[in-house]
Amino acid sequence: MKISERLMRAKPSATLAVNAKAQELRAQGKEIVSLAVGEPDFQTPQHVCDAMKKAVDEGFTRYTPVPGIPELRTAVAGYYKRFYDVTAKAENTIISNGGKHSLYNLFMALIDPGDEVLIPAPYWVSYPPMVELAEGKPVIVPTTAESGFLAQVKDLEAACTPRTKVLVLNTPSNPTGGHYPQDHLTEIAEWARKKGIFIISDEVYDRLVYKPATYSTLSNFWEKYPEDVAIVGALSKSFCMTGWRVGTSLAHPDLVKAMIKIQGQSTSNVNSMTQKAAVAAFEGPWDLIDKMTVAFQRRRDLAYDIISSWPGVICPKPDGAFYLFPVLNTFFDEETPDSASMCTKILEEAGIALVPGSAFGDDRCIRFSYALDDEVLKTSLEKVGKVLMKK
Incomplete structure (x- = not known):
């Protein structure tokens, strides 16, 4: 074989x-x-566990729509409104089996064979293999400890070629904990847009930011330029739900439809009971x-x-x-x-x-x-x- x-x-x-x-x-x-x-x-918070139990007791155990139940997709859109004052609709969201699955769907939807993907290093371990599985080429962009392991526009510019299709950003970062201030993120996003490079912003750790640092996101950039960026989130870290496998994407409706096509031919919907628990998580409390x-x-x-x-x-x-x-x-x-x-x-x-x-x-x-x-x-x-x- x-x-x-x-x-x-x-x-x-x-x-x-x-x-x-x-x-x-x-x-x-x-x-x-x-x-x-x-x-x-x-x-995991008790109200989230209770929502899962209630779903089981009420027999909510069947297939759901591939991108997630409507109330959960709406709750994801509401998350960005609540925390970042970004207006989105349910059609801009898709629920996948963890943040990793969300990223995989995006790479599969965006990359053609030979397309180059800029990945600042240090990077999360799965970025390069996912790009390769999508038949793209990972282009690693080194950063320095002195810069807090944050990518600089000049370094991205030096690594860019006519084949560059996607840039992956991660803030706060796994593995470094490095966190891009909002103005730094925006500077990179503006550069990428001028270059015609799509950004995948991995914001799975977005609520785990420590003072005096402040929260940052590219969801506000997405609101202005929805065809140029997609945001990946998850409940694994912020709600201690690593085993529940709930990932989210915020993207242009056309990209969401492409991801639905991929997910529909691979995993289909996320566990139905977990989706009810995720609704409870997104609706709070967030203490x-x-x-x-x-x-x-x-x-x-x-x-x-x-x-x-x-x-x-x-x-x-x-x-x-x-x-x-x-x-x-x-x-x-x-x-x-x-x-x-x-x-x-x-x-x-x-x-x-x-x-x-x-x-x-x-x-x-x-x-x-x-x-x-x-x-x-x-x-x-x-x-x-x-x-x-x-x-």
Whole structure:
């Protein structure tokens, strides 16, 4: 049996691979703490769970329209009105099986074979493989720790060619936590529009922003130029619904129709009961967000102080999400020459699971998630520090 060349070129998710290795060590009886998986440690709000239970009890268990039930699509449009004063209609939205699925649908709908897609690095692990599965060409645009790992127009301009079709932006960022101020986002969007480059703005972490930084979005740009940008969102991070798989897209109606065609021939509708729960999430209350941002900002500061104390480390202080992405190559040596081998060493010697920066396009770095209890986080980082400083 011959597997397609398209699939053979795709790499498995590094974050899931790290988690699998950690599970293997746990099965051997070893105590493992994971700072690898991007998953909040808070419970899904009770009113969301109650909405799911009610849907089951009322027999709402059948197929729904492919793009989602009308009340959920309307609720997504209402989200952008509530938080960003952007006016959208239900026809501008589609519900998919998580933010990852939303992104995949967009790449499949927008990219022709050979089209180039600009992806600032560090990037979320799945962007390049998704582009390749759509038969496009990922063009990686490096950024610097000194800039907070934020892409600059001049760097995008240098990477642009006549084949450039799409630009992917992510704010706040996974893996860096870097967050684009609104004026920076708008500057890039204006440049891309003049170049005829479509923007996919991944805003899955949009509500997890820490003061004094302020929220930013390209949904306001979409309102002016709906043919030039699409916004991806999800309930996984902001509502602790990682296992529920609810992703959203805000896009031009024609693009939504194209995504419906793709989704209709692949997964069809999102789980019907989950859609009812998602309506409850979008309609509020949203007090969990305030609780989480306070906790995550405190944990960020705790983790940042510890990591920054390690000699030779460069670690931008992130304004969002729940990750730190320090440059740790000063600790590389002959036995651990890269981020992957360093993560293996830390996992085996300290029992701490991390994700190598190579998975995100920067092999000098390692991603640390601080989405866990303060004391466990502190103890875990101290263990990592001892491994790094070991002679």
